[in-house]
Amino acid sequence: MFAPLKIWRKWHRRVNITQRRHAVAAALAASAVTPLVMARGHQVNNIPEFPLVINNLAQPNTKSLLAVLKSFGVDEDLTKVRSSRSIRSGHGRYRNSKYVLRKGPLIVHDEDNDTLKRSARNLPGVDTCNVNRLNILQLAPGGHLGRFVIFTEGAFRKLNKIFGTNRYASLEKSGYHLNRSVMTCADLARIINSDQVQSKLRETRVNVRSHDKTKKNPLKNAAIRNRLNPFAKQQKTLLAAQEADRAKARQAALKAKKSAATKAGFKTRTERYQALQQGLKDSFKAAEDIIAEEERQGNYVPGETSEEEEDAE
16 A cells, blocks of 8 residues: 555644533534534434433333334434445445444433443444543534434433533533633624614715726727717717618619619520520421422422432432
């Protein structure tokens, strides 16, 4: 393999722990916003509420867990995940990862045993995560916020202790406080267009040019030409009309000339044809007269030749 991957490549990058915690908190908040969840591609039309909290997910087997999830409208997203299974494109399919699958729901629990984890591991696209070990890669796969998250009741109650609230700091993460919004209203358009802000703003400055800096050529610029010569526009109209009349008269003359030439040629051809026909008729008549005269004298025998013609031969 040319230029193979090296183990000393910089595979990871250090990020401040507070920034990582803020990212996890933001991903958790985005999972409760329905438009963000739908924009990520999850089918959540039948979900009763966001965030979705279920208190009986610790089922003994996959069949019972699937029945519970279907009762809360999660089956539509699970069906979408199952139908998305396809063969990976490229050479990656040779490396023990032949198939690709869309991401389904993420179940966040606080169970100490592995009952829920074993029940959910056979559901395609479904991941499980302990609330004390939330992972940004699971909450926002591919860097896209808004994954469909299902909480157990115990896990949902622990979120305030893990991340804290706006009133007190986290009890489990030392020295961590949730980000406080700088703006209480994030609608910037509403703030800028409000009467209180607009009344303090000055009017929009408009630059007015006292004169035209570029000199126009009256021979090319119609507006300047009309300003210098008020008759220019009318003159152009008259010249155009005169040109149109001239072209029309020329077309009429050419048509008349062509018609006269056609008629003269037709008359000449007719006279020539008639002369040829008359010459043929006269020749045939002269021959018929000679034959009639010989018949009258009794000297003409059809098919025989005279002695003079034989001597000539």
